[in-house]
Amino acid sequence: MNKTNPKIMPVMMAPRARATDPIRLKAWHGAALAAFVVLVSIPAFAQADGARDSVFTALARWMPLLLKGFIFNVVISISAMAIGTLAGAALGLGQISLSSWVRKTSWFVTQFFRNAPWLVLLFFAMFLLPFELRIGGIIIPLPDYLKAIIGLSLPVMANVSEIVRGAVVSLPSGQWEAAESLAFTRTQVLWRIILPQCVKRMLPPWMNLYSILTMATVLASIVGVSEVMTLTGQVLAAEGGRTDLLLPIYSTVLLMFFIYCYPIARLTLRLEKKFAVKT
Amino acid sequence: MINKFLKGLTTAVALGAFAFAAVPAQADVLDDIKERGVLRVGVKADYKPYGFRDTSGAIIGIEPDLAQDVADKLGVAVEFIPVVSSNRMQFLEQGKVDLMIATMTDKPDRRKVVSIVDPNYYSSGTNILAAKSFGFTAWEDLRGKPVCGIQGAFYNKKTGRDFGANIVAFKGTAEAYAALQAGNCVGFVYDDSSIIASLAQPQWSDYEMPLPTIDDAPWGLAVKLGEEGFNTLMSEMIVEWHKSGRILELETKWGVENTPFATAMNAKYQ
Numbered sequence: 305m306n307k308t309n310p311k312i313m314p315v316m317m318a319p320r321a322r323a324t325d326p327i328r329l330k331a332w333h334g335a336a337l338a339a340f341v342v343l344v345s346i347p348a349f350a351q352a353d354g355a356r357d358s359v360f361t362a363l364a365r366w367m368p369l370l371l372k373g374f375i376f377n378v379v380i381s382i383s384a385m386a387i388g389t390l391a392g393a394a395l396g397l398g399q400i401s402l403s404s405w406v407r408k409t410s411w412f413v414t415q416f417f418r419n420a421p422w423l424v425l426l427f428f429a430m431f432l433l434p435f436e437l438r439i440g441g442i443i444i445p446l447p448d449y450l451k452a453i454i455g456l457s458l459p460v461m462a463n464v465s466e467i468v469r470g471a472v473v474s475l476p477s478g479q480w481e482a483a484e485s486l487a488f489t490r491t492q493v494l495w496r497i498i499l500p501q502c503v504k505r506m507l508p509p510w511m512n513l514y515s516i517l518t519m520a521t522v523l524a525s526i527v528g529v530s531e532v533m534t535l536t537g538q539v540l541a542a543e544g545g546r547t548d549l550l551l552p553i554y555s556t557v558l559l560m561f562f563i564y565c566y567p568i569a570r571l572t573l574r575l576e577k578k579f580a581v582k583t
Numbered sequence: 584m585i586n587k588f589l590k591g592l593t594t595a596v597a598l599g600a601f602a603f604a605a606v607p608a609q610a611d612v613l614d615d616i617k618e619r620g621v622l623r624v625g626v627k628a629d630y631k632p633y634g635f636r637d638t639s640g641a642i643i644g645i646e647p648d649l650a651q652d653v654a655d656k657l658g659v660a661v662e663f664i665p666v667v668s669s670n671r672m673q674f675l676e677q678g679k680v681d682l683m684i685a686t687m688t689d690k691p692d693r694r695k696v697v698s699i700v701d702p703n704y705y706s707s708g709t710n711i712l713a714a715k716s717f718g719f720t721a722w723e724d725l726r727g728k729p730v731c732g733i734q735g736a737f738y739n740k741k742t743g744r745d746f747g748a749n750i751v752a753f754k755g756t757a758e759a760y761a762a763l764q765a766g767n768c769v770g771f772v773y774d775d776s777s778i779i780a781s782l783a784q785p786q787w788s789d790y791e792m793p794l795p796t797i798d799d800a801p802w803g804l805a806v807k808l809g810e811e812g813f814n815t816l817m818s819e820m821i822v823e824w825h826k827s828g829r830i831l832e833l834e835t836k837w838g839v840e841n842t843p844f845a846t847a848m849n850a851k852y853q
Contacts, residue, residue: 365638366638368638368639369636369638369639369640372640434677435677435678435679528665528666528667528670530628530665534665535636535640537629537754537755537757538628538629538635538636538665539636540755540756540757540758541628541629541630541631541635541755541756541757542629542631542635542636542637543757544631544780544781544784546757546760546786547757547760547761547764547786549757550757550758550761
């Protein structure tokens with residue numbers, strides 16, 4: 305006979321209490337991450353001799369440059385987010401337009417850019433845009449980082465468009481009906497009643513998107529923008545192929561992104577809880 | 584009223600004249616550079632010691648020094664624009680840079696795209712860095728074995744096709760060196776002058792450059808196609824560099840052994 309106990313049926317197990325808060329990083333997690341960076345540097349530290357300096361000295365030497373590169377990533381992310389949000393809000397409102405032509409066009413544009421790989425869009429922006437615009441006698445230069453911002457703002461635009469549409473649709477239809485019964489025009493309903501209620505619903509996914517965008521800015525290194533990943537490669541080259549620096553420097557870059565993005569993720573989670581729709 | 588109209592007319596005429604004037608100015612980049620006051624040079628930023636970054640982020644090395652010489656001669660400031668192998672000729676074609684000194688090997692097909700200046704300013708060959716214990720003696724010994732390389736280097740193809748090595752290409756030198764040390768490949772195919780520089784470091788004491796150098800190919804600096812005036816000026820500059828021993832001097836300054844090419848060119852122009 306097999307040994308399964310016939311008395312225990314696979315149904316009606318007592319419900320297990322679910323943790324109210326999923327695993328939550330605390331300060332010591334960050335310390336552990338930093339310790340990891342230090343640990344991987346130790347073998348190199350041990351073999352440091354007179355000819356070349358330790359990993360720590362090398363890291364400290366390059367830190368200002370790497371930080372400058374990282375700030376550039378932040379600038380790219382903020383600019384792309386700003387452009388993408390403005391364009392995306394317009395596109396999102398287009399998706400709920402009464403004119404079927406506007407609605408369909410907005411839907412198509414949204415779907416097109418939402419379902420395209422970010423890197424491919426970035427390449428498109430890089431190679432389709434000229435390096436300077438000539439309007440009459442005035443030359444407006446389009447540096448690479450500007451093209452990268454435009455390229456990254458396209459998928460942001462499409463995602464924001466969906467966030468806006470989703471938020472508007474998610475409001476109970478009673479809001480529309482009540483407002484219309486009070487003789488508000490459609491524009492008034494949208495701007496005074498619907499959108500103000502949408503803002504708090506849109507905030508968490510919007511911040512999520514920003515986090516993802518920030519991490520995606522390193523893609524710009526592939527198209528030659530001098531951001532933190534490009535600089536990391538150049539720093540390693542400047543150190544003359546020192547293999548012991550590879551892990552510490554990449555870990556440092558990782559840590560920078562983590563320190564920047566993690567608080568955003570925490571805040572998003574908190575806002576999500578606060579604005580959670582109780583059903 | 585009339586005044587306002589006249590003012591508008593003057594502005595329009597001035598703008599029109601400016602637009603008109605801007606077109607012929609494109610014909611000679613030298614005038615553009617002098618008017619702008621800045622010479623934009625495309626250089627490598629990840630190729631020690633020919634072009635790399637210092638801790639402040641500035642680009643330094645042998646090629647930036649040469650570019651500085653050109654700017655001094657023209658009496659303008661210099662601006663370094665970092666390029667990589669895949670975009671350096673595009674940048675020149677688009678006019679993003681006026682001059683390109685970026686470790687580019689002089690190839691006939693490249694001469695169709697950009698205007699490479701004669702004589703060549705530098706030269707390097709291909710060799711491998713490998714552990715002494717392997718005891719390689721000929722390129723054919725690499726057949727069927729994994730060999731590290733750099734993405735976009737022209738000698739990868741030759742090493743793979745003619746000698747049957749399996750090329751594992753990396754983005755940067757640091758990654759390739761790390762892979763070599765970790766034993767992911769038996770050798771690292773690269774420029775001989777850079778390998779000599781690496782061998783001087785204690786961490787590579789168990790390694791050697793065992794094979795005969797192949798593909799000793801000259802490097803060409805380039806200007807945009809059709810810029811005859813600039814090409815002639817650069818040609819004179821290169822002759823001057825060889826004659827005065829400037830290239831040899833820069834090699835010493837940046838810790839490279841004097842290459843046979845630079846020594847021979849220096850002797851030739853005496």
